[in-house]
Amino acid sequence: MMMLCVATSDAALQMNLDYNMLDFGAMNTGESKEISIKGTHHNTLTCTSTNNMTWYLKAQVVKPFSFMQYTIPEANFKWTVVSVGAGKGIVNGGVNFTFPFSRTPTLIYTSDPDDNTGTAIDISFRYSLDVPENQVAGNYNGTVRFIMIETL
Amino acid sequence: MNMKRSAVVAIMALSAVIFVSGSTAEQATQDMYATVTINKVFSMVLDNALIDFGYAQPGDTIELKTSSYYNEVKCQANKGTTWHLKIAVMGTITGPDGNPVAPEIFKWQVFDSTGDGDPVKDWTPFSATPKVAYTSGQSDMAGREALVRFKYKLDLPKDATGGNYRVRVLYTMTDNP
Numbered sequence: 193m194m195m196l197c198v199a200t201s202d203a204a205l206q207m208n209l210d211y212n213m214l215d216f217g218a219m220n221t222g223e224s225k226e227i228s229i230k231g232t233h234h235n236t237l238t239c240t241s242t243n244n245m246t247w248y249l250k251a252q253v254v255k256p257f258s259f260m261q262y263t264i265p266e267a268n269f270k271w272t273v274v275s276v277g278a279g280k281g282i283v284n285g286g287v288n289f290t291f292p293f294s295r296t297p298t299l300i301y302t303s304d305p306d307d308n309t310g311t312a313i314d315i316s317f318r319y320s321l322d323v324p325e326n327q328v329a330g331n332y333n334g335t336v337r338f339i340m341i342e343t344l
Numbered sequence: 345m346n347m348k349r350s351a352v353v354a355i356m357a358l359s360a361v362i363f364v365s366g367s368t369a370e371q372a373t374q375d376m377y378a379t380v381t382i383n384k385v386f387s388m389v390l391d392n393a394l395i396d397f398g399y400a401q402p403g404d405t406i407e408l409k410t411s412s413y414y415n416e417v418k419c420q421a422n423k424g425t426t427w428h429l430k431i432a433v434m435g436t437i438t439g440p441d442g443n444p445v446a447p448e449i450f451k452w453q454v455f456d457s458t459g460d461g462d463p464v465k466d467w468t469p470f471s472a473t474p475k476v477a478y479t480s481g482q483s484d485m486a487g488r489e490a491l492v493r494f495k496y497k498l499d500l501p502k503d504a505t506g507g508n509y510r511v512r513v514l515y516t517m518t519d520n521p
Contacts, residue, residue: 209374216380221422221487237374257380262424262486269378321380326487328424329384336378341371 204243207340211235214319214336222325228318233274236316239301239340241308249315250297250339257321259330267292268322269334273300277314280304290320297339382422385487388429388517389418395496396510403502413455413493419517421480422487427519429492430474434514440507447471449504450511451497454478459490467497474516 214234216225228234241247251271257264272290273283281304285291291298300315307313392415397406408414421427433447447470454463460481468475478492498509 205370205372207372207374209376212374212376214376214378216378218381218383220383221385235376239372243370254375257378259382260424264380319378323380323382324487325489326483327382327422328486329382329422330424331379331381333377333379336376338374338376339371340373341369343369 204241205247205340205342206240207249207338208238209235209338210238216321219321219323221323221327224320224322226318226320228274232318233316234318236277236314237338239303239307239313239315240310241303241340242310243342244305244308245342246305246308247303247340247342248299248344249301250299250341251293252297252337252339253293253295253334254337255333255335256295257332257334259328259332262328262330262332264321264323264327264332264334266295268324269293270320270322271300272318272320273315274318275314275316276301277316278311279313279315280306281313293336299344300338385420385422386427386517387420388515390515391416391418393513394510395513396508397496397498398508399506400498400500400509401506402500402504404500405497406500407495407497409495414496416491416493417515417517418489418491419459419478419480419484420487420489421485421517421519423519424485425519426485426521427480427517428476428521429478430516430518431470431477431494432474432514432516433470433472434512437511439505439509441505443505445504445509447511449499449501451499452477452513453495453497455493455495457490457492459484459488459492461490463492470511470513474514476521 253266284299437445439445450470462479
């Protein structure tokens, strides 16, 4: 029974992020900056499923930009999907449109049946940050989690 | 009989495992780590540096802009620490006759401010030593712009010389109390 359990939980959803660092560098209060170190994009998530089931890519801020007791509102931190490679699914809001991150998982991509049979789907992103006019100086860091899941 | 019961229990357990496994959605996650350095701001802008009381007779009290403020200082800081706006007379004040005049005959007060700090709203005599006119509040020290608006008054003693009086004022924004 234990062996059967292991077999059924074999991961059919796989996701790889080619670059997991995002450094906006030094910014002034009130400044906006967009980061795409690879020219057209900053990094790429490669999603693969062999489950023959619709999957969803979501993102959430698990730790907002923080320095001591100060935070930058997550709504000021934004993502843009710039391409989906071989993907035939739907980008929530469309390609090249920018949306704010949230602390709750936000839908980014819904797979097409053709995406669910082992094709690697390369979803490329760029990111932007709007520093509020009233923001304490310091070194802020935060974490974003990408989630590939079969429930909406 | 016991073997049969054991087999039934085993099948039920296996079914439960398959059911649980099948009902749990698969997911994969990846984290991305983001950083930014917010630069420091510590700035002050004065809109009108000339404080001219015009002609005053001995014994006169002249208040500039009686129902409003005369000038304003725009302060902005985001160090997250308390700052102070101080005010002092700059250099030696000489009267119309060329003789030194005591700075105390000139007075200032904070008319109002847009910040959440603590303004000095009483008439206060000038001195050569900077005096605190405004102490920042929580929002002021987190980067919000604060406008501090001043009024000025001249109390010319009866034994002073009549004439034109003006004063040069030094404004200092500092995080030293």
